Amino acid sequence: MTPKTQDFYGKEVADAIQEACEKLQVPQEQLEIEVVETGSTGIFGLIRKKAHIKASVKESEVEETEGLSTKPPQPKAEKVEKKAAAATKEIEQVEQQPAKQDEKQSITEAASPESKTLHSAESFDDDEDFEENGQLDVDEDDEEASAEQLSEEVIASVRQELINILELMGYPSPVEVTAKGTSVLCHVGEEYEEVLTGQDGKTLDSLQYLLRKIIVRKVPNRLRLTVDVGNYREKRIADLKERALELADSVRNDGKTQVIPSLSPSERRVVHMTLQESKDIRSRSVGEGLFKKILIYKPGKSGRGGGRKRGNSRGRRNNNRKKNE
Amino acid sequence: MEELINYIAKALVDKPEEVKTVINHEEDNVNIELTVAQEDLGKVIGKQGRTARAMRTLLSAAAEKEHKKTRLDILE
Numbered sequence: 218m219t220p221k222t223q224d225f226y227g228k229e230v231a232d233a234i235q236e237a238c239e240k241l242q243v244p245q246e247q248l249e250i251e252v253v254e255t256g257s258t259g260i261f262g263l264i265r266k267k268a269h270i271k272a273s274v275k276e277s278e279v280e281e282t283e284g285l286s287t288k289p290p291q292p293k294a295e296k297v298e299k300k301a302a303a304a305t306k307e308i309e310q311v312e313q314q315p316a317k318q319d320e321k322q323s324i325t326e327a328a329s330p331e332s333k334t335l336h337s338a339e340s341f342d343d344d345e346d347f348e349e350n351g352q353l354d355v356d357e358d359d360e361e362a363s364a365e366q367l368s369e370e371v372i373a374s375v376r377q378e379l380i381n382i383l384e385l386m387g388y389p390s391p392v393e394v395t396a397k398g399t400s401v402l403c404h405v406g407e408e409y410e411e412v413l414t415g416q417d418g419k420t421l422d423s424l425q426y427l428l429r430k431i432i433v434r435k436v437p438n439r440l441r442l443t444v445d446v447g448n449y450r451e452k453r454i455a456d457l458k459e460r461a462l463e464l465a466d467s468v469r470n471d472g473k474t475q476v477i478p479s480l481s482p483s484e485r486r487v488v489h490m491t492l493q494e495s496k497d498i499r500s501r502s503v504g505e506g507l508f509k510k511i512l513i514y515k516p517g518k519s520g521r522g523g524g525r526k527r528g529n530s531r532g533r534r535n536n537n538r539k540k541n542e
Numbered sequence: 543m544e545e546l547i548n549y550i551a552k553a554l555v556d557k558p559e560e561v562k563t564v565i566n567h568e569e570d571n572v573n574i575e576l577t578v579a580q581e582d583l584g585k586v587i588g589k590q591g592r593t594a595r596a597m598r599t600l601l602s603a604a605a606e607k608e609h610k611k612t613r614l615d616i617l618e
Contacts, residue, residue, distance in 0.1 A: 382549070412606055423595070426592070434553070507592070
């Protein structure tokens with residue numbers, strides 16, 4: 218069919234094809250590919266087989282063919298058209314194996330994991346694709362740029378909004394706003410830290426929530442807005458981490474499940490992240506609504522959600538409450 | 543305190559001109575009644591009353607200064 222057929226090997230068929238593309242300096246669509254061996258990762262990496270393909274450059278053919286067969290008995294393997302974009306000059310080629318419609322379909326599916334490779338190859342060659350890609354890139358760039366640009370005005374309005382609310386609350390404070398990408402941090406002066414934080418940060422969270430709501434309506438961009446008073450957030454995170462580790466230790470010692478009550482999503486995240494590193498301890502959120510408690514427990518012993526655990530957790534929770542106060 | 547609720551409510555609704563607040567002082571209690579346009583009710587209440595709760599939290603923080611208890615009623 219084609220002048221020079223070369224052999225290529227790779228961990229997977231896709232790798233082999235990519236190598237072929239590089240060696241022969243053509244996009245994949247212009248390759249005549251016959252898969253000799255699909256290769257396998259083997260068991261525990263013991264019986265590894267390399268994927269083996271035969272590839273050659275098609276002449277004056279803007280077509281993409283794909284062959285897949287586990288054994289190499291027939292030199293003429295099934296060929297598949299994959300891209301509608303390349304379909305125009307397709308017909309003569311396809312006629313070579315007119316009876317293989319069904320196989321084609323299944324093969325197309327089988328070959329789809331390779332589409333990544335395909336994409337990179339296409340952008341060289343297919344004008345249309347290239348333009349589309351280019352267009353997409355430009356759009357993304359625009360978006361990013363505008364997000365950064367707008368932030369300047371946005372920051373000012375976020376700051377003003379927060380200042381207004383604080384003043385109306387009767388706790389006028391200096392506000393410092395810093396932005397990193399789309400995340401905006403509003404830092405409120407520490408003078409009224411206690412009252413603005415509230416119990417377990419409830420007031421601060423309310424302030425943050427309302428400010429977000431207000432800003433969403435005022436500003437076209439999506440922002441990740443955080444409000445902090447003094448160093449509250451940082452302190453809170455440090456506290457939670459410490460507490461999580463303490464409780465994890467006590468779970469390790471006596472195997473009893475421990476509970477931290479009433480945490481907001483971001484606080485729960487901190488606890489889960491902290492405990493993720495310790496392999497022998499698990500953490501899990503229970504409850505409904507925004508504020509949930511976290512169970513810290515030893516996996517295995519007590520059955521999931523078993524009565525024993527519940528009894529324990531209730532007892533523990535009271536202890537924790539005392540600790541909190 | 544009245545202005546606080548007024549300000550926040552106006553920033554949250556589509557028809558700020560229809561936002562009205564009335565304040566009643568009774569001894570140590572401060573009652574604020576908030577009225578908004580019918581279609582904006584959901585905006586000041588929020589999912590599961592979250593927005594209303596947040597406003598109440600800020601309100602009580604603001605009243606802490608004067609050692610007063612607050613109540614926010616949203617009128618239909």
